[in-house]
């Protein structure tokens with residue numbers, strides 16, 4: 001049985017978590033100018049914990065924000081076997097959120113086209129993206145909001161480094177490949193474990209993501225496991241790595257397209273911020289205070 005003291009503590013923790021997540025989402029929106037006055041924001045709601053949290057937090061921020069913007073939820077029913085089609089409409093109606101459910105049988109296409117045993121996620125995501133872009137146009141959405149979070153961004157950075165040979169993560173804001181839409185990721189600063197705790201606290205009706213029967217990308221799983229392990233063994237490391245994405249020093253990398261190494265000449269003047277060669281590089285410890293909710 002839950003005692004009064006336990007209930008009070010749980011409520012206190014939930015309030016702290018809410019404040020943290022609202023602050024992080026508000027900061028990401030402001031830092032990247034994600035949402036502007038008059039925007040119609042289409043939230044891609046898969047039914048997972050992240051997209052549920054995104055919609056929930058945006059709805060609260062909409063009430064508090066000094067600007068006026070609309071939120072519309074869109075779910076794509078890909079006709080996977082066992083997809084509980086009634087769950088999201090019932091939930092969205094209960095919350096009074098404008099929404100559209102789009103029925104497109106991409107599941108059959110993927111099953112037909114991808115040979116047995118091969119991963120289906122690549123084609124499935126491309127088909128889903130095409131449908132979402134089309135719906136965004138139909139709805140007159142000015143922004144498409146996706147539920148990727150901080151740990152997705154870091155995992156993508158490592159995937160690209162380990163397997164793609166690129167120093168490239170996942171942008172918080174981008175123009176789509178068809179050049180017609182702007183995608184935003186308002187959860188860019190939010191740790192996954194805090195979103196999971198929020199989803200549990202808010203008791204969202206979660207739709208499992210394995211209905212298609214496909215195995216998620218093995219490399220991504222391994223990287224996620226590596227990051228979780230680092231987070232346990234070296235508190236603060238994830239936060240420090242994430243900060244590095246906003247503190248890029250092109251002169252200390254090796255991309256000649258980003259920095260004019262060829263044209264580098266001595267200025268003849270001492271430069272306080274100039275570099276020192278020969279010495280071991282001093283690394284300032286910028287590990288943040290780790291705030292944990294879970």
Ligand code: SF4
Nearest residue numbers: 120121124125212214
């Ligand atoms: S796990 Fe299934 S539904 Fe998700 S992207 Fe892969 S194939 Fe598509």
